[in-house]
Amino acid sequence: MAESTAVRQSGRQTRAAAPAFDNSYAHLPDRFFTRSGANTVSAPKLIRINWPLAAELGIDAGWLESREGIAMLAGNGFPAAAEPIALAYAGHQFGNFVPQLGDGRALLVGEIIDTSGKRRDLQLKGSGRTLFSRGGDGRAAVGPVMREYVVSEAMAALGIPTTRTLAAVLTGDTVYRETPLPGAVLTRVAASHIRIGTFQYFAVRQDVEAIRLLADHAIGRHFPDLAKRDQPYLALLEQVIAVQADLVARWMLVGFIHGVxxxxxxxxxxxxxxxxxxxxxxxxxxxxxxxxxxxxxxxxYANQPGIAVWNLARFAESLLPIIHEDQDEAVRLAEEALKTFQAAYDVAFHRGWRRKLGLFAEQEGDLQLIGDLLKAMAGNRADFTLTFRRLAAEIEGPAGDSGVGRLFADPKEFDEWAVRWRRRLAEESKLPAERRQVMLSTNPKYIPRNHRIEAVIKAAVEDADFRPFEELLDVVVRPFDEQPERSDYALPPREDERVLQTFCGT
Known part of the structure; x- marks a missing residue:
């Protein structure tokens, strides 16, 4: 396998070099964060290191497996160049505003310039209490750590912008939720951890200077060209609206539900x-x-685009004092910017749907065709992922072994729709093989299905067996490959395997 496959004890001695941290957020004013030291765990053991990501970050693989490396991944100790901090932020949680949240079980170890010159955060999740913990223990159980590792890496393989997972480590300690569970720490890599809630934290305190500092930092880090604009803070709002519209459209195209x-x-x-x-x-x-x-x-699922707009409106409210000195004008400009979300979302969403159906050109009636398929799928409880994956075999006519119709409670509904779809395909001059290739590279065969994730968590918690986790991860990071030896991973759950609820894991 491409990554470490065994849970290993604390590590070997090595002369390999620690990561070269180049921190910027830690040099903002102290009110942006609290500084924090190590919160020791008793017996850290590696579950897995993401070696391809480590190489991308330019982190020495030998050092990560050393005692010093594992100590950092567990939160037991940090290299001299690290500046561990817990970030301050606020947020609307299920529509209710909380003026102070912050990293209650996370620690930003530092920033790294990766091999492509991009700045990346290295953050621990589950590393212990901070000043923002609000009575919690600051720890994580192994289940949520494994879930984030699997799903975040699957999202990256699907081409969806995402934080990544560098490593997962067992702590040797027990955390207590409904039941005692093995503790673990996840190392998360992100372009940054600046959230809408970060701006809200300062907006509710009417700290305009901090809002401006944070906006300048965000522009310099993520969108440096915006600094040249006449209205850089309005441009920041517009750019964040654009990237979030594209992101949520990508979620919708693969059937992903964020959940919170x-x-x-x-x-x-x-x-x-x-x-x-x-x-x-x-x-x-x-x-x-x-x-x-x-x-x-x-x-x-269907509410996600609307919620994104609602959240972005809260971002716009936070920026109002720096968008324009006249409050009425600031509101007008922000409202105009928010109106651009729907058009940006529609472009990404509709383009993606056409690719999923093997359509290359835009025609009137395409949205009706897409909508009718989704309506039939909903009425027949058809599997989202497999319907689109198997559709590629139906381009030239009904294929008895493709199995699309069998995904529908009433196969005739699919058959009737497919006649219209093939008629639409015939209006374009693309070869079936070319069309099929696009569809197979757009519609994944493998996703991290809920019942599979629950199975690997159960094996780890009950039997300390991480082999199912290793195998599931290796499958989902190649979502478009056929992988015939692992085709069972593509199947929906049996009725007795269905997962009806997922949990936060805090």
């Missing part, structure tokens, strides 16, 4: 962050909710 789209879980960079009660749909249902705490369906 609070404003503190939306990044300025446009990366997916905080894989708590997230899930991929099995059968298509626009009202689908998995999160155990989303009792009203606020963050259901």
């Amino acid at each position: 789209m609070n404003t503190d879980n939306m990044t300025i960079s446009g990366e997916t962050i905080d894989y708590g009660p997230c899930a991929f749909m099995d059968e298509y249902d626009p009202a689908k909710v998995f999160s155990s705490i989303d009792r009203q369906g606020r963050y259901a």
Whole structure:
């Protein structure tokens, strides 16, 4: 396998070099964060290191496996150049504003310039208490750590902007939730951890100087060209709207449900962050909710674009004092910017749907064709991922072994739709092989299905067996490959395997 495959004890001695940290956020004023030292764990052991990501970051592989490296990954100790901090932020959680949240179980170890020249954060999740812990223990159980590792790396393989996972480590300590569970720490890599809630933290305190400092930092880090604009802060709002519109469209195209789209879980960079009660749909249902705490369906699959706009409006409110000195004009400009979300989202969403159906050109009636398929899928409980994956075999006519129709409770509904779809395909001059290649490179065969994730967590918790985790991860990081020896991983759950709820893991 490409990555470490065994849970190993504390590590070997080595002369390899520690990461070359180049920190910037830690040099902002102290009110942006609190400084924090190590919170020791008793017996750190590697679960897995993401070697390809380590290479991309320019981190010495030998050092990561050393005692010093594992100590950093567990939160037991840090290289001299690291400046561990817990970030301050606020946020709307399920629509209710909380003026102080912050990193209650996370620690930003430092920043690294990767091999392509991009600045990346290195953050620990589950490393212990900080001043923002609000009575919590600051720890994480192994289950949520494994879920985030699998799902974040699957998202990266699907080409969706996301935070990444560098490593997972067992702590040797027990954490207590409903039951005692093995503790673990996840090392997360992000373009940054600046959230909408970070701006809200200073806006609610009417700290305009901090809002401006944070906006300048975000522009310099993520969108440096905006600094040249006549209205750079309005341009920042417009750019964040654009990247979030594209991101949420990508979620929708693969059936991903974030589950907890609070404003503190939306990044300025446009990366997916905080894989708590997230899930991929099995059968298509626009009202689908998995999160155990989303009792009203606020963050259901179909609601995600609207929630993104709502969150972005909160971002716009935070920026008003620096967008324009005249408050009425600032509001007008912000409102005009927010109106651009729908057009940006529609472009990404509709372009993606056409690719999923093997369509190359835009024609009137395409959206109706797409909508009718989704309606039929919802009414027949058809599997979202497999319907589109198997569609490539149906381009030239019904293929008896493709199995698309068998995904529908009433196969005739698919057959009738497919006649219209093939008629539409015939209006373009693309060869079937070319069309099929696009569809197979757009529609994944493998996603991290909920029942598979639950199975690997159960094996790790009950039997300390991480082999199922290794295998699932190796499957989902190649989502478009056929992998015939692992084709069972593509199948939906049996009725007794269905997962109805997912949990935050805090």
